[in-house]
Amino acid sequence: LVALGFTLAACAALAWWLMGVAAAGVRFDWGGQTYELLQPTWLVVFAVTPLFALAVTRSLADLPAAQRWLGVLVRAALTALLTLAVARLARTTDATRVSTVFLVDVSESVPDPALDDARETVRAAWDARGESDVQLVTFARDAHAVPLGAEDDPVPELPRFEEADAGRGSDLQTALQLAYGLFPPGHLRRVVLLSDGNQTSGDVLAEASRARDFGVRVHVRPMRQGAPPEVAVRELVLPDRIEVGEPFPVRARVFASVPAAARLRLYQGETLNGLDSVRDVELEPGETEIEFRSIVRVAGPVTYRLTAEPKARVEGEPVPNRFAENDEFETTVVVPGKPTVLYVEGMEGRATYLARALSAADFDVDVRGPRAIPTSMRELERFDFFVLSDVSAEQVSLGQLDLIERYVRDVGGGFLFAGGENGYGLGGWQGTRMEQILPVRMDAERRRDQPSLALALVIDRSGSMNGQKIELAKDAAKATAELLSSDDYLEVIGFDSQPERIVRMQSAANRVRILRDISRLAARGGTAIFPALDAAYQDLAVTRARLKHV
Structure with missing residues (x-):
């Protein structure tokens, strides 16, 4: 306990002395250079070194005494280095020479008289430079260093930038960043900014704060000659x-x-x-x-x-x-004028009555057939309302369906879907995107007199179909499978040099299995069309259906 007490007392005394040294400042010369501690308060960390000696005397390690005391010296040396690091040991120099970089705004918003005055300012600094350094940077959207000191004219005229649109802007931040690399070592760093202050890009205030961290002092001289006649x-x-x-x-x-x-x-x-x-x-x-x-x-x-x-x-x-x-x-x-309505009628001759009623209600009506459904949003958004009447699903492409959905959801256009012989489930709209747009279901039973269908899809899967082509073919096959009713039959044959029944002839009600099998279709091999068509014909010949298609 006595040894511990003496050690702690030594630590306290050393800490007290180091705090006094820190308060007075630490500055010394060594090897012809001047050094100082920027944060000397951290010297108090070195006061823990007496504890290393106490630890050696109480250690149970079976080591020679010389090795143990060498360990104390190494720990003390590492502590000293750590203390100097956190106290920020720095080499200081007393510079007497000044390096000044003039940043001159030559953008189109600066009048010619202002450039003449700026040139005279730079010339005066050049003539009075002595042993100091003077440099010049002109800037607009970009910045360029201008050489000084020619024999015939040390300070040349300040040219505007000749590149197209180069003078239609001022980036003061870029000019200041260029100046950092122009200062020679051993000089005090100064920047003189001559500008009308019309900054169009960059952030000169943030850059000025960064310049202070780099030891660069920035001076501003506004160009007060006024804006050019405009x-x-x-x-x-x-x-x-x-x-x-x-x-x-x-x-x-x-x-x-x-x-x-x-x-x-x-x-x-x-x-x-x-x-x-x-x-x-x-x-x-x-x-x-x-x-x-x-x-x-x-x-x-x-x-x-x-x-x-x-x-x-x-x-x-x-x-x-x-x-x-x-x-x-x-x-x-x-x-704004009259509300505009796009009226697409699937049955020719039936549009007269609704179109006449809308016109009587002061609507501007554009009557079209299914083939004239818009294919671009730019055309469709011209209308305030869209009426789609008695049009089957096969008359509307997937792109047009997507367009109608975005017209209703994103543009906020009005939409009316009217049924008929080709509407709702009878028109093949069940399971399509149209069913998602409308607040109704389209799973009504088909008419009894509608014949069942047997359909064979023959798809080229040769090597030339690789990539997007085969993916589009699979998407078309899946869309066809989703469009068929449970009374229909479907077969998918993929062919390269040989045909393969990807989906054997079966009821279209097995949609999940059919879609999964279609996804297996991959491009490879050569091309032989006739064997695939013959296989489709043979399968359709033994299938009972009122309508058969390949």
Whole structure:
């Protein structure tokens, strides 16, 4: 206990002394270099080393004394290294030379006089550099280092970027990142940013915080020469609701950086707006609102486009049109009209009565046959309502079924399914996606006079059918199996150089087994069609059914 007490007292005394040393700061010279501890408080960790000596004196290990005390020294050395690591031992230098990188914004939003001033700023720094270092980076969307120190002109003119659209943006973050690699060693790092501050990409604030961590001091010198002379069409504002045949206002908002004149043209579609199309206006600095009048004669999407032709107020002054791409603005509005109905009737001649009733109720009706069912969402979404009347499942493709489902579920279109001789179960809709769309079941019994069917599917499974082709063939066979009723018969023969009965002739009611067997179909081998057709004929010849198909 006495030894433990003395050891703890030694630890406490050492910790007290180390805390005093840390409070005064630790800085020393060695080998011509200056070192210091950035966090000297962690020196107190070294105070545990007296415990290593106590552990040796109390150890029961049968080792020579020299080896045990060597272990104490190794542990103390490792503790010292760990202490120096957490105390952040660092080498410090007193730099007197400064490296300054000028970042100059040469994007199109910076006027030429501002670039001339920036060049003079860089030239003054170059002339006064002495033993320090001065470098130059120009930037817009990208950043490039510009060599300095030529004999004829140490600071060249600041060129704008010649690449297409390269000057239509400012990425200050990219320019600052490029500057990190330009600083020579042994210099204080400085960055001078000359820009109008119109950042279009990047995050210069986050990069400035990172620069501080790298020991780079960032100075900002705003370009205050003002924006270049410019006229820009900012917006076209139309009413929230427009009625067919009713006049309404179209408000244009035009910005000018200097006093200017402009000729404005308003287009409706591809032609000039009928009521009010051309205006010659005087623009003051800031935003000006000009009101046009317009009228829409036909319902549907209508596109309005306003173009501005800037002019100088005083003859001889430059035309305020630095950026031609902002001289026009386009917007589209949908003008509601009569509700539109797509009426697809499966039996020709029966559409008259419903179409006449819908027209009398102020609906715009488009009557079509099953072959004219839309095949794209762009065509189908033009209609507010879709009526599908007395159309069988075989007249609607899987793609059109998917389109109808998305039209109802995603677009929110109205849908009416009407039965008849070709509707519901009689039309083969049982088990199809249509049954999932509608809140009804289509498992009604077929008419008694409908004949049973024996169907043989002969599918090419040769090597040329490998990949997507064989998968499409299997999907078609499965869709056929799901469409048949329990009164029908089905056989599937796959052929390459020899035919194979993948599904033997059996009742279509065995759907689960049939679908599983069809999935086994795989592409391989050559091609011999006739033996497969002959096998299908032989099987159908002995099958009792009113209708037989291959």
